[in-house]
Amino acid sequence: MTREFEGRTVLVTGGAQGIGRGIVEAFARAGASVAVADLQADLAREWLGEIEGGSRRAHRAYDVDLAECGQINALVAQVEADFGRLDVLVHNAAYFPLTPFAAITPEVLERTLAVNLGALFWLAQAATPAFVRQRGGRLLVTSSVTGPRVAYPGLAHYAASKAGVNGFIRAAALELAPHRITVNGVEPGMIRTxxxxxxxxxxxxxxxxxxxxxxRLGEPDDIAAAMLYLASAGAGYVTGQTIVVDGGATLPEASAAFLV
Known part of the structure; x- marks a missing residue:
């Protein structure tokens, strides 16, 4: 792997495990300094010091509840202060308790929308000034095939939030393009996490x-590879898009579509 991201800072939310950990490790191997924001930041601290690549200052984790706008603003300011810059922001954190539609409570719906969709708004608002100061940046988000493309029983709240995420990607891409900020997403299918x-x-x-x-099921590295591409120089002319990474499961001809 090349060291294309040497000297750059990447902030990954929900990076303590699963897909998020795969994204963190991939950017570190590519030379980036990585900041991890998670409710379970202690999990990240257990392995951040051992990841390949990056530098000592890459080994930082932040305890953050992404349902709280104030904590998000403080997070982005602290990351820029600690690392001196912010080049890529990946909103990967998500909340999706499997809940039948009839059993969804206001609390479940509100937290799902706050973490999955609301946090994306507040992260983008907080990061934009840092990107503008550097004359460009990359805003990335882990969306899902659930909502924009297919449905899954018990995830109506999650599907609604991810459909909103895809709408945000397109609209924000237009508004941020004059600042050389690209906005893109990855839609995972079934990933082994x-x-x-x-x-x-x-x-x-x-x-x-x-x-x-x-x-096969997907692996976190499959999603991380797509994120690396969207953050790379090679994707400099790509914005307002999502990449589906699902092994072909949501193709109309695929029998697995209804299971994703």
């Missing part, structure tokens, strides 16, 4: 893997 335990047992996961056209 601890969060998959929310969606069903091992037997269901095996059925899904068998039905995916590429014959």
């Amino acid at each position: 601890p969060a998959m335990d929310n969606l069903g047992d091992a037997a269901l996961n095996a059925r899904i893997a068998d039905a995916v056209p590429l014959g």
Whole structure:
């Protein structure tokens, strides 16, 4: 892997485990200094010092509740103060308790929208001045195929938030383009992470893997690779887009579509 991101700072929310950890490790291997924001920042601190690449100052984790706008503003200001710059922001954190539509409470809906969608607004607002000072930046978000493309029982609240995320990506891309800030996202399908335990047992996961056209579940590295591309110089003319990374599961001809 090249060291394209040497000297650059990347902030990843929800980076303590799963897809987020894969994104953090990929940017560090590519030379970036990485800041991790998570409710479980202690999990990140356990392994940040051992990741390959980056520098000592890359090993920073921040305890943040992304449902709180004030904490988000303080986070971005602290990251810029600690690292001296902010080049890439990846909003990966998500909240999605498996809940039948009829059982969704105001608290569940409000937290889902706050973490998945609201935090994206506040992160973008907080990071834009830092990007403008550097004459450009990359705002990235982990969206989902659930909502924009397919449905999954028990995730109506999550689907609504991710459909909103994709709408934000397109609108923000237009508004931020004059500042040389690109806005893009990745839509994962079924990725092998601890969060998959929310969606069903091992037997269901095996059925899904068998039905995916590429014959396997995705890995965090699959998502991280797409994020690296969207943050790279090679994607400098790409904005307002999402990349679907799902092994072909949501293609109309794929029998796995209804399972994702």
